[in-house]
Amino acid sequence: MFVSDLRNEFFNFLSGKRVIIISNIDIDSIAASKILQTLFRNENVIFSITPVIGLKALKRTFDDNKSDCNIFVLINCGGCIDLLDFLAPEEDTIFFLVDSHRPLDLCNIYSDSQVRILGDHRNEEDIPAFDQIFRDSDDSEASGDEQEENVEEDGGLGEDDDDNPDRDSSSIRRSETHLEKFERRLRRNREKRDWEKTRERVLFDYSQYSYYARSSALVLYELAWQMSKDTLDLLWWSIVGITEQLLLGKIESSTYTLETQKIQSHVSRLSNKINGKSSTAVRVTFENDLYLALYRHWSVKESLNNSIYSACRLKLWTLNGKKKLNELLVEMGLPLAQASQQFTSMDLLMKKDFYQMIERTAEKYNMPGIIYGSFTLQYGYRHRFAAADYVYSMIAMIEQIENERTAEYCFIEALESLSRVNKDLIESGIDKAKVLLDAIFKQVKTSLESNQIYSAGPFLYFIMQDENILFSSPYGLTLLAKFMLNAYVAVSKSRRARESPLIACIPIDITREICLLIGIPPIGDETKNFFGKAFEQAAVKSNAAIAQDFFDTNIIQIKQSDCAKFIDALTVLLSR
Amino acid sequence: MSGQRAFNLLKTHQQSSDRLIDNFNAEDLRAVIEEIKVAFSENHQDALKFQETRDKSLFPMIGYRHALLQRNLRCTLAYLYSRLMKLKDIRWKLGPVINADIKESLTEAEIQWFNNYSRLLTNYMMSFPNGFNIMTDMKPPKSLFIEVKCLCDYGKFELENGESVALQKNSIHFLPRTECEHLIRQGILEHITN
Numbered sequence: 001m002f003v004s005d006l007r008n009e010f011f012n013f014l015s016g017k018r019v020i021i022i023s024n025i026d027i028d029s030i031a032a033s034k035i036l037q038t039l040f041r042n043e044n045v046i047f048s049i050t051p052v053i054g055l056k057a058l059k060r061t062f063d064d065n066k067s068d069c070n071i072f073v074l075i076n077c078g079g080c081i082d083l084l085d086f087l088a089p090e091e092d093t094i095f096f097l098v099d100s101h102r103p104l105d106l107c108n109i110y111s112d113s114q115v116r117i118l119g120d121h122r123n124e125e126d127i128p129a130f131d132q133i134f135r136d137s138d139d140s141e142a143s144g145d146e147q148e149e150n151v152e153e154d155g156g157l158g159e160d161d162d163d164n165p166d167r168d169s170s171s172i173r174r175s176e177t178h179l180e181k182f183e184r185r186l187r188r189n190r191e192k193r194d195w196e197k198t199r200e201r202v203l204f205d206y207s208q209y210s211y212y213a214r215s216s217a218l219v220l221y222e223l224a225w226q227m228s229k230d231t232l233d234l235l236w237w238s239i240v241g242i243t244e245q246l247l248l249g250k251i252e253s254s255t256y257t258l259e260t261q262k263i264q265s266h267v268s269r270l271s272n273k274i275n276g277k278s279s280t281a282v283r284v285t286f287e288n289d290l291y292l293a294l295y296r297h298w299s300v301k302e303s304l305n306n307s308i309y310s311a312c313r314l315k316l317w318t319l320n321g322k323k324k325l326n327e328l329l330v331e332m333g334l335p336l337a338q339a340s341q342q343f344t345s346m347d348l349l350m351k352k353d354f355y356q357m358i359e360r361t362a363e364k365y366n367m368p369g370i371i372y373g374s375f376t377l378q379y380g381y382r383h384r385f386a387a388a389d390y391v392y393s394m395i396a397m398i399e400q401i402e403n404e405r406t407a408e409y410c411f412i413e414a415l416e417s418l419s420r421v422n423k424d425l426i427e428s429g430i431d432k433a434k435v436l437l438d439a440i441f442k443q444v445k446t447s448l449e450s451n452q453i454y455s456a457g458p459f460l461y462f463i464m465q466d467e468n469i470l471f472s473s474p475y476g477l478t479l480l481a482k483f484m485l486n487a488y489v490a491v492s493k494s495r496r497a498r499e500s501p502l503i504a505c506i507p508i509d510i511t512r513e514i515c516l517l518i519g520i521p522p523i524g525d526e527t528k529n530f531f532g533k534a535f536e537q538a539a540v541k542s543n544a545a546i547a548q549d550f551f552d553t554n555i556i557q558i559k560q561s562d563c564a565k566f567i568d569a570l571t572v573l574l575s576r
Numbered sequence: 577m578s579g580q581r582a583f584n585l586l587k588t589h590q591q592s593s594d595r596l597i598d599n600f601n602a603e604d605l606r607a608v609i610e611e612i613k614v615a616f617s618e619n620h621q622d623a624l625k626f627q628e629t630r631d632k633s634l635f636p637m638i639g640y641r642h643a644l645l646q647r648n649l650r651c652t653l654a655y656l657y658s659r660l661m662k663l664k665d666i667r668w669k670l671g672p673v674i675n676a677d678i679k680e681s682l683t684e685a686e687i688q689w690f691n692n693y694s695r696l697l698t699n700y701m702m703s704f705p706n707g708f709n710i711m712t713d714m715k716p717p718k719s720l721f722i723e724v725k726c727l728c729d730y731g732k733f734e735l736e737n738g739e740s741v742a743l744q745k746n747s748i749h750f751l752p753r754t755e756c757e758h759l760i761r762q763g764i765l766e767h768i769t770n
Contacts, residue, residue, distance in 0.1 A: 018739060037723070041750060044721055048741060049748040064742045068732075408746035412725060415748070416768070 001111060002121040003096070006223040010096060010118060011039070019047045020065050021073045022058060024551050025411045026475070027394050028100060029076035031217035031241035034418050035234050036073070039224055051411035052077060054549035055086070062087050076100055076216055077551050082107040083115050098216045100245070101551060103207050106133055118219060128202045135195065209528035210553050212250040217241025218259065225266065232270050232282050236387075237418055239263060239284070239375045240394070243387035248478060252525045253372070260286070260373055267375070282379040282420070289374035290358055293437055294389055297430050300339040300346075300354070301325070306437040312486040313367045317445035328365055332357035383423060393417070393429030396436050399476045402469070439470050440480050444487050453488050453502075458574040459519075460488065460497070461567055464506040472508040472516065474555045480504065481520045489523055498523065501531070503570070505563060513560040517546075520554070529554050534573060542569035579644055581607040582651035589655055597662045599681040605652060612648045615641040663690050667697065668711065722753050724765040733759070 003009045021036060023029045033049055040047045050065075052058045058077055065072075070093045078086075079099030084107065089095075097108065098118040108115045110130055121127070221238035224230040242263070246256045264286050271283065292310060295303035304310045304325060314328070315321040329339050334357065338346050346354075362370050375387045397414045401407055417425035443464075447453060453462045462484060464471070471477050481504040489497050505517045519531030532553025539546045544562035558566060585604045592598035619641045622634045663686060666674065672694045679687065701708055730743035735755055743749070748768070759765045 037748070037750075041721070041723065045750070046721070046752075047750045050744060051746070061744075064744065068740045068742060406746065412746050412748065421769075 001113060001116055002109070003116045003118050004120040006118055006219075007226045009116075011043075011223060011227065014040075014045055014071065015043050017045065017071055018069050019045060019071050019073055020069050021047055021049045021075065022061055022077060023049060023051050023074075023411070024076040025051050025053050025398060025407050026076060027244040027391060027398070027414070028215050028217055028241040030394065030398075030411065030414050031237040031244075031418065032075050032098065032215075032220050034237050034415055035217060035220045035224060036075070038234060039220075039227070039229060042229060049415075051408045053407045054551065055081065056549055059087060062089075066090070066093065070094065072096070074099065079104045079108065079117070080210070080551070080553065081105055084111065089114070098219055100212050100214060100216050100250075102211050102213050103209075106203075106206070110134065118223075119214070123214070126206060128206055132202050133199060208533055209530050210532045211528045212245060214259075215241040215245050218263075221266075230266070230270070232284055233420070235263070235266055235270060236284055236375075236377055239387050240390045240418070243374065244391045244394075247388060247391055248475075249482060249520075250527060252527055254525075257373065260375075263375070280380050282377070285376050285378065286373060287376060288355075288371050289376070289386055289388075290355065291370045291372060294392055294430060294433060296343050296384060296386065297389065297427075298434060299341055299343060300334065301329075302434075302438075303343075304328075306434075306441045308483050308486050309370055310367060311441065311444075311483070312490040314365060315487075315490055317441070317448060317487070318491075324365070328361055331361050331364070379420060385426070389430060390418075390426065392433040392437070393426050395475045395479070396432035397425075397429045399436060399470065399473050400432060401473055407473075436470055436476065436479070439468070440476075440483050443468075443471075443480060444483050447484065448487055448491060453484065455494075455496075455500070456567060456571045458571065459501045459503055460485070461503040462505070463563065464504070467507050467510055471506050474516070474518070474550060474552065477504060477506060477516055477518050477555070478520065481518055485520060486523055503531075503567070505558075507560055508557075515558050515560050515563060516555065517558050517563075517566075518555045534570060538566055538569040538573050541573065542566050544569070579611075579647050579651070581611065582648045585655050586651055589658060596666055596678060597659065597681055600659070600683050600686070601655075602683075605655070608648050608652055612645055615645045615648075619645070659686065660689060664693060666690075667694055671711075672698070717753055720752060721750055722756060723748060723750050723768045724756050724760065725749075725768050726764065727766055728764060730759075730764050 019040070021033060023033045037047070037049065048065075050061050052061055058074075062072070066089060070090065072093065073096045074083075076099050078095075079097055079101050080103065082105050083089075083095055083097075091114075093114065095115045096118060097104075097115060102124075104117065104124075106128070108117060109121075109127060110133070215238065217238040218241060221230065221234055224234050242251075242256065242259055245251045246253065267284050267286060291307060292303040293307040304314075305316050311317070311321075314324050316325060326336070329336060334350060334354075338350055343351065343354075359371065362368055376384060377387070377390075378384045394414045394417065397417065398407070398410045401410060405413075413425065414429075416422050417429060447462065452464075453460055455461075462481075471480050481502055484504065485502040488502075499522050501519060501522050503517065503519045505515050507513070507515045517535075519529065519535070521527065521529050532548075535546065535548065535553070535556050538544070539556075539558075542562070542565045544566040545559050546562075546566070547557040549557065581604050585601055585608060588601060588604075589598065619638055622638050622641075625631070626634050626638075663682070666678065667690065674682075674687075674690065682690070701710060726743045726745060726747050726749065729745045732740045733743050734740050735751070741749060741751065743764070749765075756765055756767075760767055
């Protein structure tokens with residue numbers, strides 16, 4: 001069921017109780033957990049936070065904790081699976097779900113009171129009506145009919161001793177009712193079959209595409225706002241959450257623009273309280289910013305090289321592209337020496353004019369979309385971060401899964417990096433992000449030069465041979481795939497490439513021969529992803545061993561040997 | 577005989593600040609006490625001699641010995657007092673039971689003093705209604721609950737109100753301060769400051 005009055009039905013319900021928060025490991029849920037943590041801390045609600053990376057981890061955590069506590073809050077996990085079926089909880093366990101993945105499983109939506117989804121059901125699109133999906137079983141009716149038959153027969157026999165004509169008429173009545181009953185049963189079966197067919201169709205349509213809705217961090221921020229406990233910090237965290245959705249292509253840019261307008265009103269309301277008394281106070285400003293990754297913490301040249309938008313428009317992995325880049329710099333009036341330095345050590349005048357320079361030359365070089373509205377955080381004299389900087393830094397932190405650093409450890413580190421006292425964590429994250437973006441660019445360059453992207457008809461695919469620690473986690477692979485697709489479309493001559501999705505595969509464990517496979521939709525503002533269902537069906541058809549463990553259904557783990565036949569099956573499936 | 581032993585006493589006592597309390601320096605103390613006795617007896621003799629001869633030239637020696645005596649006295653008292661203060665610290669840090677290796681560096685009298693002090697402290701704490709334990713919270717706590725991060729897989733942990741918490745590695749919990757204190761001291765939990 002949906003819970004739209006978050007304050008009373010969610011928060012006030014929880015005060016005085018013990019809560020367990022289970023959170024997915026992605027940036028939106030990190031921001032959301034941080035906000036929830038702060039709210040619970042203020043109310044002295046006892047809680048524990050455990051991060052999980054996939055379905056198996058969710059079950060394990062639930063089993064560990066279910067005897068202690070009966071209220072669970074799930075952030076960005078478990079919305080798309082039947083929770084009651086999967087976890088088999090006790091009768092009195094209550095789940096509060098705040099999930100930006102769609103489509104939500106219908107059993108969760110129509111659950112009576114065990115699964116409560118935070119959000120407004122009017123915001124959800126295309127939820128099938130209850131009657132289309134659920135219906136009481138017909139068996140009781142059928143047996144009731146038979147009983148009626150027996151009763152009538154007995155009644156008829158009971159009058160045996162009496163008049164014969166009566167008996168005759170009752171037997172005639174019996175046969176009539178037999179016929180009617182038979183017809184009725186036929187009709188009912190037909191109706192049932194029709195109903196089941198529509199049900200199949202409705203379910204298929206509903207769960208075909210997977211996409212993302214409102215960021216969970218924003219939902220929780222609004223809860224804080226309703227309780228008048230919102231601060232600039234909380235607002236900044238929800239900004240990070242929604243910027244992540246934009247940067248990874250989870251939401252369309254129009255949705256992003258609408259949400260930013262609402263956020264702007266919050267920003268102006270909260271900033272007015274401070275009134276600009278001191279120049280070192282925390283400030284969040286909304287301004288037109290550039291789609292250049294980390295440009296404030298890097299050199300201009302590197303940043304132009306490694307951002308998807310600029311690199312693909314200028315084709316910076318080719319020789320021509322490099323010449324174009326130099327042309328661009330000349331036209332902007334930025335000397336090469338300055339452009340190769342760190343942004344912070346550029347000439348003051350150049351720094352100030354940088355934005356206008358890009359704006360002027362963007363049209364000519366076919367980069368009109370390089371400007372977008374974004375938020376910037378400023379505190380102290382030295383710390384100025386764009387929301388995208390935070391997102392990249394946290395991605396790099398979560399990404400870096402090595403021997404000691406498990407996924408859960410990275411989650412905790414990213415969680416701590418959100419608080420402003422730990423600014424050195426963000427800065428080290430930015431350094432790691434630079435390494436990651438660099439590696440992505442190099443990989444894209446080598447792959448395009450050696451033509452490693454193949455077309456399999458309805459989609460493009462790209463298989464990497466060597467293990468690379470940087471791309472072995474969902475986020476890294478997603479960024480690589482996006483860059484690859486954009487770059488391929490930019491150089492390819494076929495028109496079909498523009499509408500083709502991409503599948504990327506990389507081995508993550510050579511010893512156990514496991515690969516990570518991801519499918520992303522075609523370029524453009526397309527956010528609906530049909531790969532979740534497609535992977536399931538292709539796996540069944542080709543008998544490949546896959547593990548759809550992650551909460552994002554377009555990422556799976558598959559055995560290396562099954563890769564080829566899986567892709568074949570997928571080709572067949574999608575060509576229809 | 578020049579107060580050197582007394583100086584030695586104090587020097588060794590101060591230099592052993594890395595251990596909780598060092599061995600009782602019995603020989604130095606005995607030597608110092610010998611010095612005091614010798615000085616006092618010589619002074620006594622000289623005073624009697626002065627009464628007979630009225631020889632003023634005895635004065636400097638007498639004055640010197642007296643000063644020496646007083647200095648030695650002062651040093652020994654400082655030494656003994658400092659040891660007792662260290663014992664008091666031990667009581668607050670480690671509790672009412674001292675383990676064997678500390679016990680062997682204490683004298684009988686010191687052990688007795690420790691036990692008496694311990695008893696005094698407990699009586700004081702008991703004298704409050706409900707037995708108020710002043711040994712927790714050396715610094716005044718800012719809040720009832722604190723946020724802690726779990727550093728290793730501890731398993732289940734029972735809270736006072738009966739509920740149990742599953743302490744898995746890398747999970748964050750928000751628990752009452754009193755219950756987490758000793759786990760923090762053991763290093764299983766880590767306090768998160770924001």
